Amino acid sequence: MSSENEILQKAYDTLVAIDEDGTAEAVAEWISADLDPVTLLNKLAEAMTEVGVRFETMEYYLPQVMIAAEIMNSSSNALSEKMAASGETSATKGTVVIGTIEGDIHDLGKNIVAGMLQASGFKVVDMGRDVPVTTMVQAAKDNNADIVAGSALMSTTMPYLGDIVKLLEGMGIRENHKVMVGGAPVSQDYADSIGADAYALNSHQAVEAAKKLVSK
Amino acid sequence: MLDIINLYQKSVEADKIEEKNFDNRILPKRLNELAKEYDITYNPDEIVPQDMDMVDSMFKAAMELIVDVGIYNISTNSVIKLEESEIKEQLRLLPGEKTYGVGNEKVTVVQRQPGDKRAPTTFGGANGGVISEQYYAKVMESYAREPLASGIHCGSVATLHGMEMKARSPIEMLGARAEAVWTREGMRMAGRPGMPMVGIMSSVTSEGQIFGDGPGAMRPEDMHLLCLLNDMKIDWDCLKKAVNTSQNSLTVDGCMCPIMGGYTGGPATTAIANIAEGIVAYMVFGAASYSICPPFNPMSGEGSSAAPTFVSAHTGAALKRNTKGLYSNYVFPSAGACTEMMIDEIAVYAGAITAGGIDILFGGAGTCGTEVDAYTGMDSRITAEIGIAAAKMSMADMNEFCVELEKTYAPTTTAGNAPKGKKFYECYDLEKVTPSQEYVDLWAKSKAKLTDLGMEFEF
Numbered sequence: 001m002s003s004e005n006e007i008l009q010k011a012y013d014t015l016v017a018i019d020e021d022g023t024a025e026a027v028a029e030w031i032s033a034d035l036d037p038v039t040l041l042n043k044l045a046e047a048m049t050e051v052g053v054r055f056e057t058m059e060y061y062l063p064q065v066m067i068a069a070e071i072m073n074s075s076s077n078a079l080s081e082k083m084a085a086s087g088e089t090s091a092t093k094g095t096v097v098i099g100t101i102e103g104d105i106h107d108l109g110k111n112i113v114a115g116m117l118q119a120s121g122f123k124v125v126d127m128g129r130d131v132p133v134t135t136m137v138q139a140a141k142d143n144n145a146d147i148v149a150g151s152a153l154m155s156t157t158m159p160y161l162g163d164i165v166k167l168l169e170g171m172g173i174r175e176n177h178k179v180m181v182g183g184a185p186v187s188q189d190y191a192d193s194i195g196a197d198a199y200a201l202n203s204h205q206a207v208e209a210a211k212k213l214v215s216k
Numbered sequence: 217m218l219d220i221i222n223l224y225q226k227s228v229e230a231d232k233i234e235e236k237n238f239d240n241r242i243l244p245k246r247l248n249e250l251a252k253e254y255d256i257t258y259n260p261d262e263i264v265p266q267d268m269d270m271v272d273s274m275f276k277a278a279m280e281l282i283v284d285v286g287i288y289n290i291s292t293n294s295v296i297k298l299e300e301s302e303i304k305e306q307l308r309l310l311p312g313e314k315t316y317g318v319g320n321e322k323v324t325v326v327q328r329q330p331g332d333k334r335a336p337t338t339f340g341g342a343n344g345g346v347i348s349e350q351y352y353a354k355v356m357e358s359y360a361r362e363p364l365a366s367g368i369h370c371g372s373v374a375t376l377h378g379m380e381m382k383a384r385s386p387i388e389m390l391g392a393r394a395e396a397v398w399t400r401e402g403m404r405m406a407g408r409p410g411m412p413m414v415g416i417m418s419s420v421t422s423e424g425q426i427f428g429d430g431p432g433a434m435r436p437e438d439m440h441l442l443c444l445l446n447d448m449k450i451d452w453d454c455l456k457k458a459v460n461t462s463q464n465s466l467t468v469d470g471c472m473c474p475i476m477g478g479y480t481g482g483p484a485t486t487a488i489a490n491i492a493e494g495i496v497a498y499m500v501f502g503a504a505s506y507s508i509c510p511p512f513n514p515m516s517g518e519g520s521s522a523a524p525t526f527v528s529a530h531t532g533a534a535l536k537r538n539t540k541g542l543y544s545n546y547v548f549p550s551a552g553a554c555t556e557m558m559i560d561e562i563a564v565y566a567g568a569i570t571a572g573g574i575d576i577l578f579g580g581a582g583t584c585g586t587e588v589d590a591y592t593g594m595d596s597r598i599t600a601e602i603g604i605a606a607a608k609m610s611m612a613d614m615n616e617f618c619v620e621l622e623k624t625y626a627p628t629t630t631a632g633n634a635p636k637g638k639k640f641y642e643c644y645d646l647e648k649v650t651p652s653q654e655y656v657d658l659w660a661k662s663k664a665k666l667t668d669l670g671m672e673f674e675f
Contacts, residue, residue, distance in 0.1 A: 056515060061481040063244040066236065103383030103420060105290070105453075108446050108478050111239075112514050154420050155346045155372050156381040156388055184517070184586055185346060201632065202515045 004035055008043045011075075015047035016054075018064050020071050027075045037079040048072055048119035055116070056204060062108070065115035072118060092123040094146035094214035096180075097139045099127030101160040106153035109183060109203075113149065116203040117210060133163040140168075140177045146214045149206070152183040161186065162194035178213040182206060217502025218306060220459055223296060230294035238288045238295070239479045243448060246285050247485040250277040258483035263526040263622070264571045264615035265330055265533040274530060275538040278491035279303060281448075287496055290445065291452040298499075306499040312540035314504040316367060316467060318437050319410035321403075323366040325505075327542055330533040330573040331611045335604040338577045339439075340596025341369025343509075343546045344417035345585035347640075348374045349394070355640050356402025357649050358593030360411060364600035365593070367439070369546075369578045370399050370415035374588060383420050389427040392419040396433035405649075414439040414469060414578065422456040429466070439469040442501040444493055446472075447479045450500060458501050468504070469544065470497025474511040476524055483523040486511050490531040498541050505542035506535070507578060510565065517584055518550040518629040520561040522622050528565070529572035536573035544576035545569050547599050550629040552582040552590050552637020554655045557625050559662040562595075563602050563671070564618045570606040571614040577603050582637055589639045594651040598659055605671040617670050 002010070007029050014022030023044075030040045051068040054060040098114050100107040107129035118124045125143050127136060140148045148168070152158040161181045168174040180198040181191050182205075191199035198213055200206035233242070250256075254273040265271050282303060286295035313326040325337050340359035347355050352373055359368045373381060373391045381391040395418040403411045415438070416428035425441075428434045442457045444450060461468045472493045474480065480489035494506040510519030511527050518524075532543045549561035562580045570577070580599045583590045606614060628634055643652045663673050 055477070058477055058482065061244070062478045063240040063481070066240045070240075105420075105445060105451065108475050109514060112478070154383065155374065156383040156391070156418065156420055156424075159380040159382045184584075187586075201517070204515060 002029060007033070008040065011040060012043050012047045015044055015068060015071055016050050018067050018071070020067070023071050023075055027078050031078065031082050037083045041076065041079055044072055044075055045121050048121070052116050052119040062112055062115065065119065066111065069115045069118040093121040093211065095123045095125065095143055096147045096149050096210060097125045097127060097136060097143055097145040098149040099131035099136050100129040101150045101152050101157050102130060102132050103160065104152050104154055104157035105129045109153065110151040113151070113182065113200070113203045113206045116207050120207045120211070122210060133160055133167055136164055137167045137171065141173060145177055147178045147180055147210055149180040151181070152186060155185040158183065158185050158190065161196070165195045180206065180209055180213065217462060218499045220455055220462065223455060223500065226296045227289040227292045227294055230296065232293045233288070233295055235288065235290060235293060243285055243479055244481055246281060247481060247488055250280055250488060251484050256484045256488065258523065258526055260522045261619055262615060263522045263529060263618050264568045264611055265530050266611060266615060268330070268537065271530060271533045271537060274488055274491055275534040277488045278495060278534070281488060281492045282495060285448060287500070288449045289451060290449055303495060303499065307495065307539050310498060310540035311504050314467070314542055316437060316439060317410050317412035318435065321408050321410035321412070323412065325542055325575050327536065327540060328573045328575050329536050331571060332573055333607055335607040336570050336574045336577050337366050338364055338596060338600035338603055339367035339369050339412070339414055340365035340593060340599070341414065341579060341581070342371030342591035343369050343548060343579045343581035343585050345371050345581045345591050346374045346588045347371040347591065348589050349376060351589055351640055353398040353401045353405070354646060354649060355591055356399045357405045358640070358644060359596050360403045360406030360408045361649055362593045362597045362600070365596045367412040367414060368399055368403065370395050370413055370417050371591060372417045373398070381418055383424070388419045388421065388424040392416045392424045392428040393430060393433055394418070396428045400432055412438050414441060416441065422453045422460070425457055426460045436464070436466045438467060440466045441469050441471050442503065443471045443473070444497055446475060447489055448493060448496070454500070462502055468501050469507055470501040470503035470505070471507045472497065473509040474527070476511040476513050478514065483526050487527045487530045490527060491534045494531065494535050494541065494543070495539070498539070505544055505575065507544035507546065507576070509546040510548055512584065513630065516630050516632040517586070518632070518634070519548050519584060520550055520565045521626040521630055522619070525565050525568045525618065525622070529568040532569055532572040532574050542575045543573070544578055545574050546578045547580035548584045549580055549582050550584055550634035552587060552635060553592050553595055554638040554643040554658060555635045556658065556662055557628065557635060558582045558637060559598055559659065560621055560625050561629070562599055563666050564622045566599055566602045567606040567614055568618045570603050571609065571611045587636055589641065590637065592640050592644055592651065594643070594655050594659070601673060601675055602671070605673045608672050609670065613670055621669060
């Protein structure tokens with residue numbers, strides 16, 4: 001039987017290598033050895049950080065990030081079941097409801113940000129593309145999200161980002177959810193003009209901005 | 217052009233496939249296999265095509281990609297499959313030339329080849345960059361006043377009567393019409409009302425785009441842009457636009473905006489995917505021409521460094537050597553107007569794709585089209601003159617030129633620190649619609665530098 005350190009290293013190595021079966025085996029071994037789930041979750045989070053670094057340096061591309069995020073999700077679910085059985089809860093950095101806004105089907109940039117947020121330990125509720133403002137806000141409310149993140153690639157869909165802020169205000173829940181925006185036509189000035197809490201130029205900035213928002 | 221009813225039928229009758237499975241597994245897996253099988257690699261020291269065997273291999277790989285993975289319809293979550301014979305039959309129908317515009321400004325674009333000594337055509341313009349309504353017609357006039365600009369690529373109208381454009385709203389349709397009317401007004405003011413325009417950029421929906429046609433606005437002889445979705449995907453909106461253009465005999469340009477490092481991976485596999493998407497655009501939209509943006513880097517937003525330049529130049533070379541399709545390209549420097557860096561970026565990107573056989577240069581449009589009012593006619597003068605000069609150079613010399621010059625700006629652009637430059641109203645006389653002396657002098661200085669590096673200018 002493998003030692004605790006060997007299983008941790010196997011989990012790290014296989015996740016960085018995007019080896020789905022290998023990570024699943026390591027997680028199963030960990031659970032059957034009745035070891036602390038939080039320790040393995042932390043190691044897997046380290047591996048996801050490395051995946052993110054490799055994406056930023058173009059050693060990895062989006063499919064690897066997205067598959068790594070899937071592996072991380074299934075591993076977290078398996079470990080969460082174990083934790084729930086023993087009355088523990090798993091910690092995430094926070095919950096982000098993310099979507100490409102109403103009218104816009106250009107979701108590649110949003111997918112990159114979603115993958116990198118997951119890689120950085122956030123629980124991500126990905127609403128997909130062309131998401132109505134009301135759906136985004138309702139999802140934020142239902143998931144008790146810390147952050148609502150909207151992207152727009154077109155200047156004609158960008159105004160809907162401002163509607164997220166307006167609807168949150170209209171529903172009287174603005175103080176419950178931070179708003180982060182991004183996308184090609186969006187700028188810091190535009191984010192300020194609509195009352196968003198953060199603007200991100202790319203996935204790296206989005207992760208840093210999200211960390212700051214949840215620490216406030 | 218493929219039969220739209222047949223495309224519809226295939227979409228609704230095909231088995232369902234989860235989109236993320238197509239994106240994350242099916243498409244990238246096959247792309248990687250094909251790159252390995254055909255030994256297609258990216259070499260940063262060869263951004264201008266030098267190895268025509270590899271260029272042709274890219275085309276073969278692209279053909280296999282279409283047959284093997286098909287075209288994903290996100291409206292039905294299904295894949296449209298095509299036989300190789302169907303694709304070849306469609307490619308045989310491509311005309312190899314196309315006429316745009318009317319009257320004195322009618323321009324016929326005849327397919328160039330890699331290394332062709334004939335200069336490419338330039339359609340100046342903002343490439344979709346956002347322009348304030350008070351400057352829109354003046355900016356368009358600045359392009360029309362450039363004799364080397366044979367057409368104009370529209371920008372996006374920022375507001376209408378002070379109100380923001382909003383997709384799927386009535387103002388989106390009115391904005392689309394305003395974009396075309398104001399572009400035509402700019403042409404009229406310059407005495408060139410028959411120039412072809414490329415649009416519509418102010419709307420994303422099919423109803424908005426279709427409303428760009430009308431009296432004093434888009435004509436059948438203008439380039440109607442029909443965009444594929446990233447990557448190897450379409451939706452009903454794409455096909456609705458194609459129904460409009462085909463049923464109304466409107467001139468079409470198929471287009472695509474790739475991303476570097478996305479589902480299509482790195483430079484080699486992105487080039488294969490771009491070629492495949494070009495073939496798809498010719499077939500699905502009935503387009504005589506296909507245009508792409510440079511594959512932008514998702515971290516920095518830039519598209520003028522070695523990797524995206526490699527992709528665009530090789531995509532063009534492969535399509536030109538193996539089809540009779542026309543190929544155009546969006547020149548999108550990261551730096552803004554009236555900067556030396558913008559000129560250097562145009563020299564490399566437009567130079568490389570000209571050597572690769574490009575037919576039409578769109579732009580250039582500084583700041584990658586992200587800043588408001590950052591576009592001028594002078595930018596298209598620079599692009600056109602560089603296109604003419606680049607066509608005179610051998611492909612080997614062009615490569616050496618591009619590799620050396622790219623090194624001088626790439627660290628800045630890839631770090632996302634390119635200078636934003638000046639706005640239209642800061643580097644143009646708004647009454648005379650002429651560039652500032654500063655901008656004219658800057659171009660003269662840059663031309664001297666580029667001449668020292670091997671470019672030979674006619675003007």
